[in-house]
Amino acid sequence: MVVQILQKKYAMEYENISYHLKENGGLSDARNYGLRFASSKYSMFLDSDDMYTRQACEHLYEFAEENHLNIVVGDLETFPKETPNYGWKKYYGNGNHVIDLTVSGEDLIKNPSACNKLFRTDILRDKSALFPVGRHFEDAFAIIPLMFKEKYIGVLDENIYLYRKREDGSSIMDSSFTKEKNYYDYIELIKTLYNELIVGQTNHQVVFATNEFIRKTFHGYLNNIFLNSQVIFDEEKKAWIFDQIQPVYQNINYKYLEKLSNHRVMKTVYYALVTNDKALFVNPFLDVDNIIIRDNTLISKKHFDTPEINSVHLYASIERFIEQEDEILFVGELVSNNMIIDHQLKNPLVVELKDKEGNIIELPIEKFNKLDSPYIKQTDDSACGIMISIPKSVIMHVKNTYEVSLFIVEEATQERKPIITQAHAFLHRFKGKINRHLILDVLPNRTIKIITNASLKQKLILEKNRIMDKSKLRVGSKMRILSHATNWALKHKNIVLVGERSDTFQDNSAAFFKYVNTQPNKKKHYYYLADGRSEAYSEAAQFGKVVRKDSIRHYLYLLSANTLVNSYDPDAYMRPSAYSKPEFYRLFGDLINYNRVFLQHGVTYNNVVQAISNYRIGFEGIVVTNKDEEELLKHGAYYNDQQLIRSGFSRYEKLKENIRTNEPIQFSDEKERIILLMPTWRKGLTPGSYNKKAANQKIDPSRFLASNYYEFYNNLINNEELIKALEEKNIRLKFFPHYEMRDFLEYFNQPKSDKIEIVPKEQNVQDLLIECDMLMTDFSSVFFDVLFMKKPVIFTQFDLDAFYKTHYKKGYLDFTKNELGTSVHTIEDTVNEVKENIENGFTVPTDVLNHIEHYLEYAYQEDNNKAILEFIEEL
Known part of the structure; x- marks a missing residue:
């Protein structure tokens, strides 16, 4: 106005x-x-x-x-x-x-x-x-x-x-790339330009300029459709897009199009457009079960007659090193950026260990279906895992250095070709001294070397090269020198660092730290790691010794630690802030020798094995809560019985004091009741605090404000019918999204009723869970905590299908069965379900209670912390 x-x-x-x-x-x-x-x-x-x-x-x-x-x-x-x-x-x-x-x-x-x-x-x-x-x-x-x-x-x-x-x-x-409508509008734009400026056009320059505009500006949209997940396009939508744009591309020279991207999938997409191959456009990832070698090039036998797209770009990513009594194992997978390679690949694979004299030891490689591959998108997908087994007797009888190389063999001709073999970033965690006779080294170009029976002189030269770059000190060298000076004394302390996110003291790690400091006769020394500027530091200090994150003490204790214990990713939250995970392990991986125990922050019910797998991440111990979770971790994440701690969560000890009788609640003006609305986060809307590089980027509110996530929850907390139901029964709804989403709180419209509260992000999660009478969430695993206390849960799953396409893969829990509460998908159904739960006095149906006893089987045991402490003490 x-x-x-x-x-x-x-x-x-x-x-x-x-x-x-x-x-x-x-x-x-x-x-x-x-x-x-x-x-x-x-x-x-x-x-x-x-x-x-x-x-x-x-x-x-x-x-x-x-x-x-x-x-x-x-x-x-x-x-x-x-x-x-x-x-x-x-x-x-x-x-x-x-x-x-x-x-x-x-x-x-x-x-x-x-x-x-x-x-x-x-x-x-x-x-x-x-x-x-x-x-x-x-x-x-x-x-x-x-x-x-x-x-x-x-x-x-x-x-x-x-x-x-x-x-x-x-x-x-x-x-531009975050809204689906933009893609359709841009398709209409290039069709309009094609029809107005190219069809019937006699001037070559006008045709050339228009085609240049189309191919270069629409490339970003095609790239997002096939290689990114900001907007999901299923096969039906891709087929529709093909029908719309193929006439526009049919006369553009393929050689001009393929130059737009080095990614072979995009080259295949453009080839499909110029050859009018809809099926290839819809699915440009080509299945390959047999590879032949021609002119030192890997060729898909199935696509031999299509030279534009038949070359196979292949490399081996080595992710995990495991020492066993008689052998050492390398685990990884074959990866291609233009073909689908699975474990049924017919070509044999071999590893060559080449020493300094040029002598070669050749060993076969086992292929297997690697269920934890990050490239598996759907449950029925498969990947080509590789297991390299090297007997110690073959390499450790003499002093030597071996370079590890992989080769693919064509069955018919027995011709072989080397595959680019690279250490994955996390393999740096396993480099350094393995035992008295064995050293694993990873070079800057990611080449893997095995050093056996190294002399003291050879070890000193290795360390000198890690500290000095000619006459200059390398990054991290001063800390390496200080670590060498203090390592012997600190190793004897048997240091255990406990932590969560650096600014929190409220999850399983906090509960375990409180417990461990009440226990006598421990063999190890336990310290909590926290940001010295945060309340978490002072809170933890009330119960035990605390190490200030990013202090010199933090560096030295971390490099000498026996064990890291965390409710979240210890590699992300316990490393110094100055380094990303890959940087930290590249610089200091040979110095560290700690075990890692994952307490978890929620029951693993989704298929997130790629984030926690023993063959990729490799925790020495991981807490489990039920048999289904146990089976998921054993068969999908490759953990063995000795690595699983069947205890339930540390924080559940406090929840046991707050289990309800499941009698209907009596509403009154004197006592305000609480509904907690606590949805989880979404990939693509926030960079993630665990990602150092992404976390330093500014959040993008435009993407968030354009999302279904914002639309649903903003409309829900401002719904007049919901507000009326809350006010009638003296109920407060507290809106408290996931930690990763809380920087967006300011963008939600302030509710018109004081019965709906947007909770500040500093609140303690467990206090909110104990306080509430009912929980509303989409997929956050905190629903297990609430059901454990015999309180009802409503699942606000407005994007159920999309969530399991872009965020996580489905695990053993099927929400459509309503085993643990009703799954709703619209605002109207959500409000109706809230009103029904109010009528029922926030009670939990008997069948839901039976299901939760199954899914929290180990949590009902006495003294959840005891088993965890005993496990850590024996590491």
Whole structure:
């Protein structure tokens, strides 16, 4: 309203300003409406949050008049975010000039914005709806055909327009790939350009320029469709997309298209478009069961007759090292970025151990279906795991150094070809001294070496090379030297570092730390690791000794520790903040020799084996709560009985004090009841605090605000029928999303009732779970805690199918069976289910109680912490 008053005031004071008000119909509708009133010779467009430079209008006008031009384009800069190096910027810096688009200037149309241009009004007025209403990319729809129609475009060599591109990523163009509608709008755009500018076109330059615009600008959308998961497109949608865009691509030379990406899947996508192969487009990941070798190139036998797409890019990723009594094992998998390779690959694989003299030891490699592969997306997918078994007797009888290389063999000819063999980033954790006679080394190029019976001189040379880069100290060298000086004394302390996230003291690690400090006669010394600036530090200090994260003491205790204990990923949350996980293990992996015990922060019911697998991550101990979870970890994550701690969670000891009788609750004005709304997080909406590189990036609210997640929960906490039900029974709903989502709390609309509270992120989770009378969540495993206390749960699963396509894979729990509570998918059903639970006095049905006793079988044991402590003490 204030803005409208100011606008009217300007219109009244200046005769060359007119004011027109219309109902909001979007940017295109406003521009089309405004053109009706344009009476000047020239027109320009300005978005409300952008700015012209001081003499922009004057200089554009003068250049147009002097050169009799209908369109003049000025330079554009973004603010406050730095201006990207756009391709069309090459036309600036050489003075004012005029471009004939039928001869050159193909990159100029890649800036189709209406805002940094001056137009002769006559060329706009003959179009009743120049800008398409209801579509994104409205400028490209309107301006590109207009520029080609006018042919001569003036280029004013000065910055005339300041486009606001926000640092937080909330500008419109920052969310191009996050909204499904944008993909369909862009498809309509390239179809429009094809039909208007290419079909029937006789000018080669116009065809070339339009094709260049289409192939380069739509590539990002195709890349996201096939290689990213910001928006999920199933096979039916991909088939529809193919039908829409194939005519546009059919006459573009494949050699131009394949240059857009080094990724072989994208090359296959483009090949499918130019050859009109819909099936290949829908599924460009080609199945390969037999590989042949021709001219030292790996070729898919199945696709031998299609040379454009039949080469196989293959490498071996070695992820895990395991020492056993008589042998050492390397575990990994074969990976291809353009083919699907599974364990049924017919080609034999061999490993060669080549020593310094060139002598070779050859051993066979076992292939197996690696269920924990990060490349497995669906339950019935498979991957080609590799198990390399090297008998100690073969390599340890002499002093030597062996380089590990893998080869693939063609069965028919017995020809072999080396496969790129690389240590996965986490293999660095296992390098260094394995035993008195064996050292594992990983070189900077990820080559794996095995050193046997090294002399003291050889060991000193190895360490010198890790500390010095010629005459300079390497990164981390001072800490290495300090660690060597203190390691002997600290090793004898048998240090156990306990932690969670660096700023929390509230989960299983906190409960275990409290318990362990009440127990006498321990063989090891237990310390809690926390951020010294956080409340977690002072809270933990009330119960035992605390180490300040990122202090010198933290570094030294970590490098000398016997065991790390954490409810979350110890590699992410217990390493020094200065390093990512790969960096830390690359620099210090040979120094560490600690065990890791994963207390878990929730019952593992989804198939997340790739994140915790023994063949990838390799915990020495992991807490389990039920037999289904145990089977998942044994058969999908390759743990053995000796690595599983059947105890239930440490934090459940406190929950046992708060188990209800399951009698109906009596509502009253005197006692306010609590419903806790606690949804989990979503990949793609937040970078994740465990990821150092991503966590340093600013959050993208535009993606979050465009999500179904925001829409559902924002509408739910502001639903009038829900608010009425809460107010009638004196119930407060506390909204407390997952830790990873809490930076978005400020974007939710403030509820209209004081009975709905958006809880500050500093609250203690367990206190909220104990306090509540009912829980509403989508997939957060805290529902087990609430059901353990005999309180009901509603599952708000508005995106059930999408969640199991993009976030996790399904495990042993099927929510559609409603075993642990009702699964709802709409706001209406959610509100109705809340009202029904209120009517039932927040009681839990008998069949649900029976199911929860099964899923929390080990949690009901006495003294959950005792088994955990005994396990750690024996490591």
